[in-house]
Amino acid sequence: MIIEFKVYCSxxxxxxxxxxxxxxxxxxxxxxFHFRNKFPRLNVYWDKYLEFQQRLDVxxxxxxxxxxxxxxxxxxxxxxxxxxxxxxxxxxxxVQFFFEEEGLSSxxxxxxxxxxxxxxxxxxxxxxxxxxxxxxxxxxxxxxxxADFTQMILYMSAQRQTHYINEFVSFIRDTPEERYQHLLQxxxxxxxxxxxxxxxxxxxxxxxxxxxxxxxxxxGKTRF
Amino acid sequence: MIIEFKVYCSxxxxxxxxxxxxxxxxxxxxxxFHFRNKFPRLNVYWDKYLEFQQRLDVxxxxxxxxxxxxxxxxxxxxxxxxxxxxxxxxxxxxVQFFFEEEGLSSxxxxxxxxxxxxxxxxxxxxxxxxxxxxxxxxxxxxxxxxADFTQMILYMSAQRQTHYINEFVSFIRDTPEERYQHLLQxxxxxxxxxxxxxxxxxxxxxxxxxxxxxxxxxxGKTRF
DNA sequence: TCGGGACGATAACATATGTTATCAACTTCA
DNA sequence: TGAAGTTGATAACATATGTTATCGTCCCGA
Numbered sequence: 001m002i003i004e005f006k007v008y009c010s011x012x013x014x015x016x017x018x019x020x021x022x023x024x025x026x027x028x029x030x031x032x033f034h035f036r037n038k039f040p041r042l043n044v045y046w047d048k049y050l051e052f053q054q055r056l057d058v059x060x061x062x063x064x065x066x067x068x069x070x071x072x073x074x075x076x077x078x079x080x081x082x083x084x085x086x087x088x089x090x091x092x093x094x095v096q097f098f099f100e101e102e103g104l105s106s107x108x109x110x111x112x113x114x115x116x117x118x119x120x121x122x123x124x125x126x127x128x129x130x131x132x133x134x135x136x137x138x139x140x141x142x143x144x145x146x147a148d149f150t151q152m153i154l155y156m157s158a159q160r161q162t163h164y165i166n167e168f169v170s171f172i173r174d175t176p177e178e179r180y181q182h183l184l185q186x187x188x189x190x191x192x193x194x195x196x197x198x199x200x201x202x203x204x205x206x207x208x209x210x211x212x213x214x215x216x217x218x219x220g221k222t223r224f
Numbered sequence: 225m226i227i228e229f230k231v232y233c234s235x236x237x238x239x240x241x242x243x244x245x246x247x248x249x250x251x252x253x254x255x256x257f258h259f260r261n262k263f264p265r266l267n268v269y270w271d272k273y274l275e276f277q278q279r280l281d282v283x284x285x286x287x288x289x290x291x292x293x294x295x296x297x298x299x300x301x302x303x304x305x306x307x308x309x310x311x312x313x314x315x316x317x318x319v320q321f322f323f324e325e326e327g328l329s330s331x332x333x334x335x336x337x338x339x340x341x342x343x344x345x346x347x348x349x350x351x352x353x354x355x356x357x358x359x360x361x362x363x364x365x366x367x368x369x370x371a372d373f374t375q376m377i378l379y380m381s382a383q384r385q386t387h388y389i390n391e392f393v394s395f396i397r398d399t400p401e402e403r404y405q406h407l408l409q410x411x412x413x414x415x416x417x418x419x420x421x422x423x424x425x426x427x428x429x430x431x432x433x434x435x436x437x438x439x440x441x442x443x444g445k446t447r448f
Numbered sequence: 449t450c451g452g453g454a455c456g457a458t459a460a461c462a463t464a465t466g467t468t469a470t471c472a473a474c475t476t477c478a
Numbered sequence: 479t480g481a482a483g484t485t486g487a488t489a490a491c492a493t494a495t496g497t498t499a500t501c502g503t504c505c506c507g508a
Contacts, residue, residue, distance in 0.1 A: 011472085028354055086393075086397070088397050093396050093397055094396075095393060095396065109400065139482090161384060161387060161388060164385060164388040164389050164391075164392050166387050167388075167392045168391045168392040168395070169310075169319060171392070171395035171428055172317050172318075172425065172426070172428050173310070173312050173317055175319050176494090176495085195454085195455065195456090195457090196455075196456065197454095197456080199454075201396065202396070204395055204396050205495070205496085206453090206495070206496055206497080207456075208456095208457090208495085208496070208498095209494085209495055209496070210456095210499075211456065211457055211458075212457095212458090212494095212495085214456095215457075215458085363495090399464090400464090400465085419484085419485065420485075420486065421484095421485075421486080429465070429466085430465070430466055430467080431485090431486075432465085432467075432468095432486095432487090432488085433464085433465055433466070433467070434486095435486065435487055435488075436464095436488090437463085437486095438486095438487090439487075439488085
């Protein structure tokens with residue numbers, strides 16, 4: 001088993017060639033960082049690789065990765081927030097938001113050297129760390145010696161899969177108004193920190209309609 | 225690493241208690257079956273456990289698992305097709321379709337002994353195999369001795385995660401008409417075999433509107 | 449500090465989609 | 479074979495949502 005992962009130690013140009021079974025499991029790498037605070041043991045590795053990371057102190061609306069380009073770095077957010085989006089018919093469609101202590105990359109692009117489907121851009125002025133690909137490979141090789149390695153992977157991938165299933169089911173089940181209310185209840189920090197027009201496209205509605213939804217909910221509340 | 229998985233050999237009543245890191249990775253079990261044809265090596269195990277399986281020859285609209293009840297069996301489809309759905313305000317909302325040589329369970333329910341969020345029901349007359357929980361646990365324990373075990377898990381979970389991300393993004397990006405056309409192009413067998421009103425709720429529209437979409441597309445085609 | 453851009457509310461109108469009802473074709477089953 | 483259920487098309491109307499335009503506020507950089 002461990003031998004399988006030792007292969008990753010050779011610091012490849014293209015990760016894809018080294019993941020014979022994993023060409024599509026791009027999200028794997030993301031998860032170590034994304035959940036690192038849930039597995040404090042990982043912090044040792046994080047600290048060790050700190051010297052290889054580039055620290056960026058960037059303003060809002062800084063593009064960290066352009067749609068169509070190939071991801072070269074893993075991105076970790078120390079301060080601020082970030083969104084991923086794509087362009088459809090000249091219009092931004094926001095897919096996801098990321099905040100402090102979360103990590104991300106355009107994962108298929110990162111692992112397989114493919115053009116990214118998404119643009120990654122800061123929303124607020126942010127402090128970002130970039131870890132180049134080859135060090136990520138090295139980190140994974142080291143992590144594979146951790147006894148809990150496989151269980152961590154499973155736990156993390158399960159978390160993410162549950163998340164995406166719920167997002168998907170919500171579109172079948174709920175009206176835009178209901179989706180907005182769920183967002184308010186379950187992830188209020190998004191509504192508080194993210195400009196409304198990004199939230200609109202994330203909910204799948206126009207900015208005008210989200211404004212209407214808010215207005216309607218406000219009227220409901222002021223009844224007594 | 226392998227020691228971690230040996231734990232699973234004790235044939236528990238509740239899987240949840242035995243997956244300390246995996247309470248939410250219910251989908252794990254599903255994947256062995258779902259992708260078994262992509263990993264022919266698994267067929268040995270499948271055959272070995274055949275004697276513990278219950279064969280059902282059932283008509284259409286047979287409920288295999290009721291929303292709100294706890295899943296006791298892994299479900300494998302030899303012939304026919306099946307959908308999973310939930311009820312919202314008295315109305316069925318179809319989430320997913322399954323066909324020959326695919327396996328499923330209401331996964332959170334199955335692993336953690338929780339009430340299922342979804343009902344599972346045959347669409348066509350079908351031949352179904354049910355494998356009770358305790359044998360699934362046993363099977364997983366055996367599989368953990370396979371060298372490719374971890375890589376299989378990763379490959380499979382990546383497949384499923386990619387699928388759900390694409391479903392989710394499609395709702396942000398595409399109109400119902402575009403989603404129907406994608407279905408026609410990418411999974412035409414669904415459109416061919418599944419009654420239209422199930423497809424409508426899967427696409428997130430009313431039956432009437434799906435009918436309109438089809439009619440509009442038909443008119444477009446007959447132009448010359 | 450001034451001016452432009454980003455953000456958000458709102459109105460008016462257009463289009464998309466839902467709801468209800470009706471009808472026809474086709475199954476299924478007693 | 480006949481009756482009842484299932485499936486799907488269509489019409490008429492209601493509601494939801496998109497589009498375009500206008501306005502006001504706020505923020506930030508020259």
